[in-house]
Amino acid sequence: MxxxxxxxxxxxxxxxxxxxxxxxxxxxxxxxxxxxxxxxxxxxxxxxxxxxxxxxxxxxxxxxxxxxxxxxxxxxQGHPGWTGDGSRSAAAQVQQWLAFSARLAASLGMARLHDMLHFPADIDGCRLAGIDCLREVEAHLFEARLAGRLFLTGDRPTIADIACFPNVALAPDGGVGLEPYPGIRLWMRAIRSLPGFIEMPGIHRLHELRPAPERGAA
Amino acid sequence: MKTGGRVTNWVANGLSRDVVAGVVVPGRWQGVDLAIWRSATGVLRAWKDRCPHRGMRLSHGFVRGEGLSCIYHGWTYGTDGRCRSIPAHPDLVPPAAIRAEALDCAEADGVIWVAGAGEAGPLPAVTGLVPLRSLALHALPGQIAAALPGLRLFPGGLRGVVVLGGIQTSLCLLLQELARGQTMIHALCGPQDDPVAVSRGLEDLRRSIEQGVAA
The missing domain is CATH 3.40.30.10 (Glutaredoxin)
Incomplete structure (x- = not known):
């Protein structure tokens, strides 16, 4: 089915x-x-x-x-690369970030539910915990970039990146700005550039990846 | 800030390598929000973060070729600031009066500098150091300076030799005030210094300064 x-x-x-x-x-x-x-x-x-x-x-x-x-x-499953390169180290790193994505949901994700859908929450606590998470991601991506890696666990995206991307990208919906994170900005751009990328309200695609619409086109 | 009797109002707005060709990023200069963007061929511009059409932030827009487009209605501005196309009126040549408001911007030693149009003196020199990374603190520039007595003030920020992350490093912290009591640090270090050690040292420094501010 x-x-x-x-x-x-x-x-x-x-x-x-x-x-x-x-x-x-x-x-x-x-x-x-x-x-x-x-x-x-x-x-x-x-x-x-x-x-x-x-x-x-x-x-x-x-x-x-x-x-x-x-x-x-x-x-x-069946799409090589998306779960790591098959090594023990990659498998463990992917799990590390899948677990981390739960912290993103509990902090930035909850702040967004509070602001958008009026969920009860300790909003200041959620935002501070969310900023801690963003700083960890930014520091990690800085070190990854020094080693020539663009994504969380290597030089290609895995389910770790997809697990973390949405709550990071939607952080401004919960009152947490992304202005101070240049590494996160480049990482999000790399994810939004992937073939097959789709958008959701609050996360738009990169319009510049396609040529400007023809003048006079419907 | 004063430098050699001349006033400079250059403010660091990021590291060159973080603003790659074809992107627009938010910036800030003396309380003014900016859209800083680099064209496909590498031309860098710093404009007020406001589309002349409906006031939308241009930093939410996108760069296609040599133009910056507003995300709201697609008005597109060339590197000279002039509006060159309005999608809803494809046959209209936009009047010359429709233009983005530009500030001065310049790049040197891997740092992006912004100043008010035509107001700036010479660029602060950070020669001999290499760009490391940018990070924000919940503290004001004065509080950062007070926490680092080993560094001396110079136009644009603080510099000197300190022990950070367990190593001695030639450190330069360019300071940029953001909104809501935050300051962005654009850090440079000596070319031989271990960037991971200095980066982790900066994380420690941020924790201790923010704890001091909260106390």
Whole structure:
């Protein structure tokens, strides 16, 4: 079957999965869930699918996955490079950043849910923790660049980059500016330049990658 | 700041290698938000961060070839600041009065400098050092200077020889005030210094200065 993603267009975690699928050329059946204001994901019908009442959910035909990082692993299977180069060190580094992406969701992601959808949160604490995360990413990317690497775990993107990218790129929605992070800016540009990249509200594609529309074209 | 009796108002706005060809980034000079961009052929410009059309930030826009386009309605400006095309009126030659507001910008020793149009004196010299990285602190320039008595003030920032990250380094910190009490440090170090050690030393320095400011 075509994998089915229970999806909310404004969710950073749902976008991770849509983006990964687009980058590896996997088609998804999207089922829109009324996350806000309907809270459909907390209703009995949705909980029958995912008792935790969280988005996204991916039905693969064989599995029902409820963690976005697991969905990235599932989608990347059979697409060499996206899970690392096969070495022990790359495998461990990918896991390191997948775990780190949970810190991004709990800090920058929660600040965004607070500001956009009025989630209750310690907003100052979320923003400060988010700035700590951004500083860690920036320092890591600086050292990576010295070694000639553009992405988090090497010279090509992996699921680690896709797991971390959305909540970093959407940080301004939660009141955390990205102005002070030149390394993060170049890293985000490299991800947005990947063939197959798709956008979401708040993360637009690089218009300059295509020629200017012809004058007079519809 | 005064230098040799002449006033300079150059403010470091980043390291050259962080603004590659074909990108636009936000900048700031004396409380004014900027869009700093580099064309496909490498021409660097610093403009006020405001599209003359509807006031959208030009730093949210994109660079295509030798022009900067606003993300809102696609008005495109050439390196001379003049609007050269308006997508909604493809047959209109935009009037010469429609132009982005430019500041002076210059590059030397791997540093991007910005000053008010026609107001600046000579560029501060940071010759002999290599660009390291830029990082922001929640502290004001005076608080940073006070935390680093081993460095001396010079036009544009602080410099001197200090022990940082466990090594002795020739350090230069170019200071740029951002909004909301933040300061951007554009750091340069000696060509022989270990960049990873100095970078980690700067992270330590930031922690201790911010703890001091919070206390």
């Amino acid at each position: 075509t994998p089915r993603l229970h999806d909310y267009v404004l969710s950073a975690s749902c976008y991770k999965v849509r983006l990964m699928a687009a980058l590896v050329g996997v088609r998804l059946d999207l089922v829109a869930v009324d996350f806000h204001p309907g809270r459909e994901h907390k209703g009995p019908a949705f909980r029958a699918l995912n008792p935790a009442g969280t988005l996204p959910v991916l039905e693969t035909g064989e599995l029902v996955l409820t963690e976005s990082t697991a969905m990235l692993v599932w989608l990347a």
